Amino acid sequence: MSQRFEGTDDYVATEDLKVAVNAAIALERPLLIKGEPGTGKTVLAYEIAKALKAPLITWHIKSTTKATMGLYEYDAVTRLRDSQLGEVGVKDVRNYIKKGKLWEAFESKERPVLLIDEIDKADIEFPNDLLQELDRMEFYVYETNETIKAKVRPIVLITSNNEKELPDAFLRRCFFHYIKFPDADTMKQIVDVHFPGLKKELLTAAMKTFYDVRNLPGLKKKPSTSELLDWLKLLVAEDIPLAALQSSDDKVAVPPLVGALLKNEQDVTLFEKLVFMQRHNR
Numbered sequence: 001m002s003q004r005f006e007g008t009d010d011y012v013a014t015e016d017l018k019v020a021v022n023a024a025i026a027l028e029r030p031l032l033i034k035g036e037p038g039t040g041k042t043v044l045a046y047e048i049a050k051a052l053k054a055p056l057i058t059w060h061i062k063s064t065t066k067a068t069m070g071l072y073e074y075d076a077v078t079r080l081r082d083s084q085l086g087e088v089g090v091k092d093v094r095n096y097i098k099k100g101k102l103w104e105a106f107e108s109k110e111r112p113v114l115l116i117d118e119i120d121k122a123d124i125e126f127p128n129d130l131l132q133e134l135d136r137m138e139f140y141v142y143e144t145n146e147t148i149k150a151k152v153r154p155i156v157l158i159t160s161n162n163e164k165e166l167p168d169a170f171l172r173r174c175f176f177h178y179i180k181f182p183d184a185d186t187m188k189q190i191v192d193v194h195f196p197g198l199k200k201e202l203l204t205a206a207m208k209t210f211y212d213v214r215n216l217p218g219l220k221k222k223p224s225t226s227e228l229l230d231w232l233k234l235l236v237a238e239d240i241p242l243a244a245l246q247s248s249d250d251k252v253a254v255p256p257l258v259g260a261l262l263k264n265e266q267d268v269t270l271f272e273k274l275v276f277m278q279r280h281n282r
Contacts, residue, residue, distance in 0.1 A: 003052050003111070003155075011040070011047040012182075012189045020177035021048060027175055030116075030134055030156035032166075035179030038224025041159040045115035048155065055112040057154070059101035061122050067129030070100040070116075071139050071148075093143045102133060106150040114154040120163040127170035135173060182225060184211070194229055195236065205245035206232060209255045213262065218270055223261040231260040 005021040007013035013021075021044075024031035033041045049056035059070055079096040082089070089095045099107075105114040119127060133139045137150035158174065160166065182190060184207060191203060210231070214222050223231075234257045235245075244256050254275050255261070262268045 003054075005048050005051050008047045008051050010050075010193060011043065012186060012193060013044075013047075014180075014182075014186060017044075017177060017179065020175060024157075024175040025155055028153055030158050030174045032158045032160065032171070032174035032176045033179060034160050034162055034176070036181060036222070036224055037161055038226035039179045039181060040225060041179060042115070042117050045113055045117075045157045045159075048157065049113040052111075052113070052155075054155065055108055055110055056115065057101055057105045057108070057112050058115045058117060060117045061119055061126070063121050063123075065122050065126070067122075067126050068100075070102040070130065071133065072100050072103055072141060073098045074143050097141070097143060102130075102139070103148055105154040106137065106148050108154070109151055111152045112154045114156045116156065116158045118161060119158050120160040120166065124164060124167070128167050131170060131173065187225070187228070190225060191229070191232065195232055198232070198236070199242075202235070202242055202245070205242055206235060209245055210261065213255070213258075213271065216271060216274060219262075219267050221263055221267060223263075227261050227263075231255075231257060234260055 003025055005013070005018055005025070007018060021031060033044060035041055045058070046056060048054070074093075075096045075098065079090060079093070101114065101116075105112050116130075134156060137153055138147055140147050187207065188203065191198065191207075195203075206228075210223065210228050234240075238257070240256050254272060258268065258271070262271060
């Protein structure tokens, strides 16, 4: 049965994103998703799994993660200790093998969605070390002398925040998509999913303020979709009046609860300076 992703009620997928997901599924290649932090890269895997009614297996990568951890880990130290203590199960090496996320995905009877999240956090060799396993959908376990093959080929989604360049050999094997920052119309659709009853006037004023802040040149970290949603949640919870978001002369003003949008002191200072300069240049 062919599987197609058409978005979900909780996730606004643009047309080009749907095309990318379905192309990767059809080609049976990993889908490499890049984009600013907070643009919904990780959430996409959850939504694909939900839409296709598929099991989701998540592997969140850290700077210390090694590619072999995705296959399995053999605990030789514990086995040695158990052998010294005369433990019963010490002769069976399988008792000391911990299955990794790829092994888990390969064993799944239903076609799973495998998320390899923030691959660029790991060592530069990490992606290349997974090439063969993702290509052939199998790997060899030396300790048990067996080959683990995928029962069904998983849908593999790989996210990257562009912290470092990925190797060309790895990129060649992926279908690539960059999630652009949503334009105003798409952003309104996203907000509507999360806040269906939001008053139009409040949304218009909040969106103008958000894009004013975001478009300020020189920001270290531009506010993303997730920051906008957090900010709107606070505006509603604190019952912030519409007037607090509007300036009578259409100048940029420091918005209430700005700490939800700007996440470091340099950006807050820069924004406050801009507002101060505008006020004194009238």
